[in-house]
Amino acid sequence: MLDALKDIVRKSSIHVCLVNSGGCNGCDIEVVALLSPRYDLEQYGIYVHNNPREADVILVTGAVTEQWKENLRRIYTKAPEPKVVVALGNCPISGDVFNQEGSSVNAPVSDFIPVDAELSGCPPRPSEILEAILAVAPGAIAAKGRQKK
Amino acid sequence: MSSVIWYMYEFARKSWAEKFAGAKSEYEIMEKPDRFRDFPEVFKEYCIGCGACTAACPAPGAIRLIRDEDTTDHDGLTYPEISVGACIRCGFCAEVCPTDPKTLTCGENHLIREEFTILPVDKMYVIDDYLCIRCKKCMKSCQVDAIIEEDNKITVDQSKCVSCGDCTDACPVKGALKVVHIANIDEQKQIIRLIVDTLEKTIENRQEEIKKLPHDKTFKMEYPLATLKEKALDIINKEDMVQDLMEKMTDRLKMRILTWDKDKCNNCRLCVNECPSGAISYNEEDGVKRDPDKCLRCSTCYQTCPFGVAGYYVAKFRMDQNIDEEDVILITLKPSQLPVVE
Numbered sequence: 001m002l003d004a005l006k007d008i009v010r011k012s013s014i015h016v017c018l019v020n021s022g023g024c025n026g027c028d029i030e031v032v033a034l035l036s037p038r039y040d041l042e043q044y045g046i047y048v049h050n051n052p053r054e055a056d057v058i059l060v061t062g063a064v065t066e067q068w069k070e071n072l073r074r075i076y077t078k079a080p081e082p083k084v085v086v087a088l089g090n091c092p093i094s095g096d097v098f099n100q101e102g103s104s105v106n107a108p109v110s111d112f113i114p115v116d117a118e119l120s121g122c123p124p125r126p127s128e129i130l131e132a133i134l135a136v137a138p139g140a141i142a143a144k145g146r147q148k149k
Numbered sequence: 150m151s152s153v154i155w156y157m158y159e160f161a162r163k164s165w166a167e168k169f170a171g172a173k174s175e176y177e178i179m180e181k182p183d184r185f186r187d188f189p190e191v192f193k194e195y196c197i198g199c200g201a202c203t204a205a206c207p208a209p210g211a212i213r214l215i216r217d218e219d220t221t222d223h224d225g226l227t228y229p230e231i232s233v234g235a236c237i238r239c240g241f242c243a244e245v246c247p248t249d250p251k252t253l254t255c256g257e258n259h260l261i262r263e264e265f266t267i268l269p270v271d272k273m274y275v276i277d278d279y280l281c282i283r284c285k286k287c288m289k290s291c292q293v294d295a296i297i298e299e300d301n302k303i304t305v306d307q308s309k310c311v312s313c314g315d316c317t318d319a320c321p322v323k324g325a326l327k328v329v330h331i332a333n334i335d336e337q338k339q340i341i342r343l344i345v346d347t348l349e350k351t352i353e354n355r356q357e358e359i360k361k362l363p364h365d366k367t368f369k370m371e372y373p374l375a376t377l378k379e380k381a382l383d384i385i386n387k388e389d390m391v392q393d394l395m396e397k398m399t400d401r402l403k404m405r406i407l408t409w410d411k412d413k414c415n416n417c418r419l420c421v422n423e424c425p426s427g428a429i430s431y432n433e434e435d436g437v438k439r440d441p442d443k444c445l446r447c448s449t450c451y452q453t454c455p456f457g458v459a460g461y462y463v464a465k466f467r468m469d470q471n472i473d474e475e476d477v478i479l480i481t482l483k484p485s486q487l488p489v490v491e
Binding site for chain 2: 096100101121127
């Protein structure tokens with residue numbers, strides 16, 4: 001009974017923490033576009049507030065610069081269980097254009113924290129982000145919550 | 150009190166309740182518009198394995214030439230493979246792809262389409278829409294009103310253009326207004342081939358010095374322009390065209406140089422299978438051999454080899470005068486910063 005209730009709550013109310021680990025800011029702007037009336041992210045019960053302490057989903061953008069190596073782990077440990085990490089855009093997946101020879105980015109993000117889902121594009125369209133979050137996030141969080149028990 | 154009653158009345162209305170219950174996003178926002186440039190599409194049967202797409206790609210690791218397994222009937226196909234996790238959908242690969250029909254297609258890009266002129270001229274003026282800043286200085290300078298604005302794009306009406314060249318003087322952006330020599334295409338190709346071949350040979354003749362180059366230093370050398378120009382003039386005797394061609398070439402040319410240190414080779418044959426064009430072969434007598442004519446200069450062998458047999462350098466060129474005021478081509482060679490296993 002309690003589990004079923006928890007499942008419903010977890011599925012219908014998702015708190016997102018957006019972390020830019022040193023990218024060009026393009027993906028962040030696409031996420032901000034999601035909050036606009038045209039896409040209206042909050043109608044799906046998704047709330048972006050940039051606080052890892054109450055986040056269910058950590059949305060990582062950027063190619064992990066030197067300073068972010070440690071801080072990324074800190075943010076990850078701060079988020080309560082169950083949590084889902086989504087790598088947004090090409091930077092956290094492969095380093096993208098920043099991963100040139102001799103550069104000091106430390107992509108991919110999965111070297112530092114476990115990544116559950118990847119979303120490619122540079123940047124991905126807001127509709128793609130929305131589609132991906134809605135397809136993966138609710139189920140994944142609920143599943144993780146059950147798994148922990 | 151009255152406002153509360155108003156709210157209750159408002160919420161009790163049937164149309165409001167229906168809208169509230171059936172609220173959903175419009176489907177159209179989830180669709181990509183026609184102009185959206187999606188990931189490139191690969192038609193692998195057209196590929197000639199030139200490697201132009203890998204050189205043009207701004208994202209390292211986004212595009213890679215791979216080669217199918219050879220069968221008894223025919224050689225395996227060489228073709229580009231797009232990694233979706235690194236591609237930024239810029240469409241540069243589709244733009245530079247020289248095959249016809251194109252191996253890579255990628256939506257709309259700033260491709261210059263071929264047009265033809267009815268005047269017997271050997272120069273054509275085209276505007277690169279990608280670089281054009283729409284200052285319209287060329288429009289004002291044009292004496293025959295051949296430059297027009299259409300859909301917020303400045304274009305040259307080829308049926309009106311008289312090839313006077315006033316617009317190039319007026320244009321403030323380097324490269325936005327391009328002068329294309331449309332006559333003597335074959336001769337131009339010959340000259341380009343001649344320059345590239347001689348420059349590469351000159352660099353490769355000094356391999357021994359280049360190999361000793363430390364990682365953070367650049368190697369500079371000069372090549373006298375006079376002899377090269379003489380040879381080019383032998384191919385076609387048009388001074389201004391040759392000069393223009395050489396300037397543009399040296400400006401844009403970026404050459405990848407591969408050195409091969411046979412003494413270090415331990416015949417491990419890791420590179421043989423990795424090579425996308427099949428330029429590296431192995432047999433018992435000669436060991437591992439690299440065929441420079443087949444080589445694409447993709448640097449895969451450099452990244453694969455655990456013994457440092459292959460060296461990988463990038464050369465850039467510029468036309469300049471040296472201390473004795475002779476015209477020379479300045480060659481700058483830089484070792485690659487790609488990580489390599491020591």
